[in-house]
Amino acid sequence: MSEVPLLDIRNLKVYFPIYQGLLKKEVGTVRAVDNVSFNIKKGGLFGLVGETASGKTTIAKTILGVVHPTSGEIRFKGEKISHLNDESRRKLTSKMQMIHQDTSSSLNPRKKVGELIKVALDIHRIGTAVERLDEVSRMLQYVQLPPENFLSKYPAALSGGQKQRVAIARALILKPEVVVLDEPTSALDVSVQAKILNLLTKLKKEFNLTYLFISHDLSVVLNMSDTIGVMYLGELVEVGGSEDILVNPMHPYTRALISAIPVISEKERNILPKVPPLRGEIGSAINPPTGCRFHTRCPYAKEKCARERPNWVQINEKHTVRCYLVQRF
Amino acid sequence: MGKTNYSTKLISCRAYLESFFRGIYVIRKNTLAIVGIGVFLSLLLMCIFAPWLAPYPEDAGDAIHLSQSFKSPSMLHILGTDQMGRDIFSRITFGGRNTLLAGLIIPLVGASIGCTLGLIAGYIGRRIGSVIMRTTDVFLSIPPLIIALLVIGVFGPSLKNIIFALSIVWWPWYTRLVHGEVISLREETFVESSRLLGAKSTRTMFSEILPNAIPPIIVKITLDIGYAILNAAALGFLGLGVLPPTPEWGLMVSQGRLYLPSIWWITTFPGIFIFLAVFSINLIGDGLRDLLDVEVM
Amino acid sequence: MTSPILSIKNLAVSFNTFEGEAKVIDHINLDVGEKETVGLVGETGCGKSVTLKTILGILPIPPGKVTNGQILFGDKNLLTLPTKELCKLRGRGISLIPQDPLVSLNPVFTIKAQFLDLAMRQGEEHVSRINYYRKKLNKKQTQQVVKKIITMLQKVQIPDPERVLEYYPYQLSGGMAQRILIAISLIGSPRLLLADEPTTALDVTVQKQIITLLKKIAEDSNLSMLYITHNLGVTRKIAKRVYIMYAGQIVEMGNVREIFNEPLHPYTSGLINALPKITREKFNGIDGTIPDYVHPPKGCRFYPRCPSADESCKNQRPVMIEVKENHFVACRLFQEGR
Numbered sequence: 015m016s017e018v019p020l021l022d023i024r025n026l027k028v029y030f031p032i033y034q035g036l037l038k039k040e041v042g043t044v045r046a047v048d049n050v051s052f053n054i055k056k057g058g059l060f061g062l063v064g065e066t067a068s069g070k071t072t073i074a075k076t077i078l079g080v081v082h083p084t085s086g087e088i089r090f091k092g093e094k095i096s097h098l099n100d101e102s103r104r105k106l107t108s109k110m111q112m113i114h115q116d117t118s119s120s121l122n123p124r125k126k127v128g129e130l131i132k133v134a135l136d137i138h139r140i141g142t143a144v145e146r147l148d149e150v151s152r153m154l155q156y157v158q159l160p161p162e163n164f165l166s167k168y169p170a171a172l173s174g175g176q177k178q179r180v181a182i183a184r185a186l187i188l189k190p191e192v193v194v195l196d197e198p199t200s201a202l203d204v205s206v207q208a209k210i211l212n213l214l215t216k217l218k219k220e221f222n223l224t225y226l227f228i229s230h231d232l233s234v235v236l237n238m239s240d241t242i243g244v245m246y247l248g249e250l251v252e253v254g255g256s257e258d259i260l261v262n263p264m265h266p267y268t269r270a271l272i273s274a275i276p277v278i279s280e281k282e283r284n285i286l287p288k289v290p291p292l293r294g295e296i297g298s299a300i301n302p303p304t305g306c307r308f309h310t311r312c313p314y315a316k317e318k319c320a321r322e323r324p325n326w327v328q329i330n331e332k333h334t335v336r337c338y339l340v341q342r343f
Numbered sequence: 344m345g346k347t348n349y350s351t352k353l354i355s356c357r358a359y360l361e362s363f364f365r366g367i368y369v370i371r372k373n374t375l376a377i378v379g380i381g382v383f384l385s386l387l388l389m390c391i392f393a394p395w396l397a398p399y400p401e402d403a404g405d406a407i408h409l410s411q412s413f414k415s416p417s418m419l420h421i422l423g424t425d426q427m428g429r430d431i432f433s434r435i436t437f438g439g440r441n442t443l444l445a446g447l448i449i450p451l452v453g454a455s456i457g458c459t460l461g462l463i464a465g466y467i468g469r470r471i472g473s474v475i476m477r478t479t480d481v482f483l484s485i486p487p488l489i490i491a492l493l494v495i496g497v498f499g500p501s502l503k504n505i506i507f508a509l510s511i512v513w514w515p516w517y518t519r520l521v522h523g524e525v526i527s528l529r530e531e532t533f534v535e536s537s538r539l540l541g542a543k544s545t546r547t548m549f550s551e552i553l554p555n556a557i558p559p560i561i562v563k564i565t566l567d568i569g570y571a572i573l574n575a576a577a578l579g580f581l582g583l584g585v586l587p588p589t590p591e592w593g594l595m596v597s598q599g600r601l602y603l604p605s606i607w608w609i610t611t612f613p614g615i616f617i618f619l620a621v622f623s624i625n626l627i628g629d630g631l632r633d634l635l636d637v638e639v640m
Numbered sequence: 641m642t643s644p645i646l647s648i649k650n651l652a653v654s655f656n657t658f659e660g661e662a663k664v665i666d667h668i669n670l671d672v673g674e675k676e677t678v679g680l681v682g683e684t685g686c687g688k689s690v691t692l693k694t695i696l697g698i699l700p701i702p703p704g705k706v707t708n709g710q711i712l713f714g715d716k717n718l719l720t721l722p723t724k725e726l727c728k729l730r731g732r733g734i735s736l737i738p739q740d741p742l743v744s745l746n747p748v749f750t751i752k753a754q755f756l757d758l759a760m761r762q763g764e765e766h767v768s769r770i771n772y773y774r775k776k777l778n779k780k781q782t783q784q785v786v787k788k789i790i791t792m793l794q795k796v797q798i799p800d801p802e803r804v805l806e807y808y809p810y811q812l813s814g815g816m817a818q819r820i821l822i823a824i825s826l827i828g829s830p831r832l833l834l835a836d837e838p839t840t841a842l843d844v845t846v847q848k849q850i851i852t853l854l855k856k857i858a859e860d861s862n863l864s865m866l867y868i869t870h871n872l873g874v875t876r877k878i879a880k881r882v883y884i885m886y887a888g889q890i891v892e893m894g895n896v897r898e899i900f901n902e903p904l905h906p907y908t909s910g911l912i913n914a915l916p917k918i919t920r921e922k923f924n925g926i927d928g929t930i931p932d933y934v935h936p937p938k939g940c941r942f943y944p945r946c947p948s949a950d951e952s953c954k955n956q957r958p959v960m961i962e963v964k965e966n967h968f969v970a971c972r973l974f975q976e977g978r
Contacts, residue, residue, distance in 0.1 A: 065843035065844070065845065066814070066843055078539055080535060080538070080539070104541045104543075105541075107539060107540060107541035108541065111539065111540075112536075112539050114532050114535075114536065116532050119531050119532040119533060120532040120533055120536050121533055121536075122533045122537075122551055122554070122555070123555065124554040124555055125554070133537070133540065133542070133550075134540045134541075137540055137541050137542050137543075137546065138541060173929050173930075174684070175929070176929075181536075184536075184540070188540070203683035203684050203870060204683070204870070204872075204911060204914045204915055204925075205683060205910060205911060205914045205925045205926040206683075206925060207914065207916075207925070208913075208914035208915075208916070208923045208924055208925035208926075209914075209924075209925030209926075209927075210925075211916070211923075212923075212924065212925065230843065230844070231844075231916075232844070232918075233915075233916045233917065233918050234916050236916070236918055236920065237916040237917075237920055237923070238916075260918060260920075270845055271844060271845065272918070273848075274844040274845045274847065274848040275844065275873065275918060276844075276847070276871060276872075276873025276874045276876065276877055277873050277876075277917070277918060278872050278873050278876050278900045278912065278915065278917075279900065279901065279917070279919075280901070281919055282917055282918050282919055285918055285919065286918070291845075291848060291849060291852070292845045292849075295813045295814070295815045295816070295843070295845075295846055296813075296843065
């Protein structure tokens, strides 16, 4: 490889033990993330798609150090960051930021917008008091909130979109290199969602950012990302350029996801792959199915799928998939 | 720059005004709270202006007018006189100073000790948290008045010692309350965001979590003022509080009980004032609960 | 069109707040025909839920109040109906599929217990303790009801219904819980289903299953349905006719395909433009936010955000006009053009 990827995740496993009873006996583990590897180049936009409980958010939290990995490693600019102590981790916070899904609880309800954003500068002791205030106003302008109207508002007085803009301003004020967006728009209305997504695209260019975009909404991810990873029950099942994923989805789960997008025009309907509907729902990560974890819902599942986990198959330079079906093609 | 600062200040001023008026709107809906505020304020004013209000200020001390003793309420002595012939109304106005002072200080001291401990136990958790919480349990399992009696027994009865004794039995409730609040707030996304921004635990604790735990604390403090007054009065009644002849409502009730039921006014009027203070504070507490709830919404 | 089963006529609802009277529903008209599935689409805060609550008679009054209009269910006006009558209608005439399936089931009772209570108490405003236990302890009657419940669960395609009945809600997945809620809403054999975003909390693959199921049930049992959602794509899948709601007003109504292919109202086209499409066309949001309901714009409520607004929009309230057959729109652009 010629270039060191900005963020490199290798064989990441995150297991949570389950304790039960008075003696806190360990009765099992939740395999939230199991053997996930992918990397993001500088300036890239990696989209991570999957349903509820597929482990997307756990990956995000592990990257940011909120959750500690069970095994595997995460490298940032080639340096291992997955087992740092608190102090070194704190230094990294200005390089990596996260934007949460839940707009209503990600902002402290008892602080004004100005304080909410300024706090990042206070923590890292950047600039004088006046400079900090100026910087806050500048950031608010970047996210298209006029500072004179918003600086002294409480989050309760803001709409969902405005709250998310404040969250973006706060994340970007430290000039991070990587921003993890955990479902940044799923709590918002479509008309606002479009605004926020376009703003994020604009800011990415202006601040030269690298995004990890996590969402359950494939139509959003297809539009935002250059590379997409599809997750199912803690595992990546398919990774590819967004064009590849849309035009030539290989994994039956990816196909089902795409075909389930509720589209509105005839033109879009024609693109959708025609697939038989999936059975049932996503299983539990406590005792995940053996072999390919998707086999319990897969319309094409064979006996072999339940026994052995399929290996990665390279389709083209960027596109890889993990399914026995492909090997027969 | 100066200009922006000025306009920012103006805006925040407007925001404060608005939230103030919004508060008045909520309170106005709650007639009982208004009544409570009215009664409590007049009691406070009465005590502050006692030297001017009291018809016989010297009666608050150790004056003795045996010729005037046991006079029933009349134009001269509106609430009557006690066994020493002292004007009861005068003594109530001065006595309220001691009673209300104890009522206000005890919960405040208790809350500041209790909240700090609760915050530490809830946020840092682990071993320190367990130690704090188990100590709290021990304190909660002993009747508070017994500990208070013990303390007064050691240090001797006086207003200062009552306040001290009751404050140290008061904090465990706050520790419990704050601990619970912090544990639920700790999981909020904004606490996680603060950590993701690189904040240290002390900052997260005092600047993110504490402000959100304050409303229930304030409500509890207001309600506790009532209890503290009652407890101080109870200690006074047992003769372990303020020493005579200093006036104090609980003590006045206690001293008058010997002459019941024929000479009822010596006990009844201070009793009514204790009741008024506790009742009005409780009404205010209820009103505050509504008010603070709305602000979070 | 046959006579509608639900007809909302000129309904206006407002709330008393600190700022003043918030006019949340502003004179809307809405019809749901016999055996018809109608979509009501709008964004957060546009008044969908208030409309729904008003229909069911569960609007909190005060602070809310209905200032104008009628809601006709068949020939009964739901707004003036006494509570006793209304209780008879709920569940039997009209029933609701709630939005969040896992929160809508009581976590401390089994599915069976919740089903039985509903099935046995339906239509009564108040059941005395004695009657309640008398009914419950009557084995024969209970068994009959359980049998009915099981057929219901089969109808919503729940595998192994006998076992599921003994489950507690936490043992269910989102999709299962939603199926059970659909079954519960069907137990009184209602004529009209009100679906309040029943798939928003679910994953897309499960959403697809639930929509297919709802469609089939509506067809099989000749149900009418008012499907409330903010998701245009879902509306297209389930409804034939759709109402677009903005800030307490209906701005456009017509056939789903027609509206989505050729939206007339600037708000509708704005919404459609805002959707990220899998054809990867450019998408763009709508500027501004929903207006303040206490002092809404005097004319068209969309006027401050509308790209094609002019002076006349500011003061004159547009009326619904039929632009094409069965395609109505409330916008000045089309009034002048005609």
